[in-house]
Amino acid sequence: MSYLIRGAVAATVLAAVTGAGVQAASAAPLPRCHTADLHITLHKLSASAGHRHADINFVNASHHTCRMFGFPGLGLRTASGALSTITARQGVAHQLVLHPGQHAYSRLQWGVVPVGNENSTGCGPTPTSLRVIPPNETTSRTTSWPGPICGHRTIDTGPVTFGTDPLS
Numbered sequence: 001m002s003y004l005i006r007g008a009v010a011a012t013v014l015a016a017v018t019g020a021g022v023q024a025a026s027a028a029p030l031p032r033c034h035t036a037d038l039h040i041t042l043h044k045l046s047a048s049a050g051h052r053h054a055d056i057n058f059v060n061a062s063h064h065t066c067r068m069f070g071f072p073g074l075g076l077r078t079a080s081g082a083l084s085t086i087t088a089r090q091g092v093a094h095q096l097v098l099h100p101g102q103h104a105y106s107r108l109q110w111g112v113v114p115v116g117n118e119n120s121t122g123c124g125p126t127p128t129s130l131r132v133i134p135p136n137e138t139t140s141r142t143t144s145w146p147g148p149i150c151g152h153r154t155i156d157t158g159p160v161t162f163g164t165d166p167l168s
Contacts, residue, residue, distance in 0.1 A: 070135030093159035123150035
């Protein structure tokens with residue numbers, strides 16, 4: 001009988017030390033930020049030699065706190081339909097917690113000078129809009145796109161980062 005009591009005491013001590021049982025009862029995990037929770041816009045920032053830069057801004061427009069982690073999905077479009085888009089992820093993603101009204105952003109960079117088999121007359125159709133899929137989501141929002149893109153429509157994409165871009 002004393003063996004069973006020692007086992008129960010050990011289990012209680014282990015639960016107290018590791019927090020087992022306490023966490024499950026005290027806090028549910030935060031939901032991720034769903035597309036419907038977010039106001040998404042594209043903010044054109046700057047240009048450099050042969051490149052353009054912009055931020056995708058995410059604002060938690062819901063009435064609850066949510067979490068984000070990762071990189072957005074992107075898809076360029078013209079009035080005629082979708083264009084093939086290459087997304088090159090740059091950087092390391094971190095978990096973010098967004099309270100209602102808080103902001104996050106993802107930095108974009110793309111080329112505007114023809115490369116490889118693209119020629120000087122252009123780099124193909126000029127996109128007019130950008131489909132943005134928030135990290136770990138499957139539905140998108142559409143925002144305007146600021147102009148031509150070369151480099152076979154490759155967009156370097158940074159991870160979603162907390163706050164508003166310090167350069168904006």
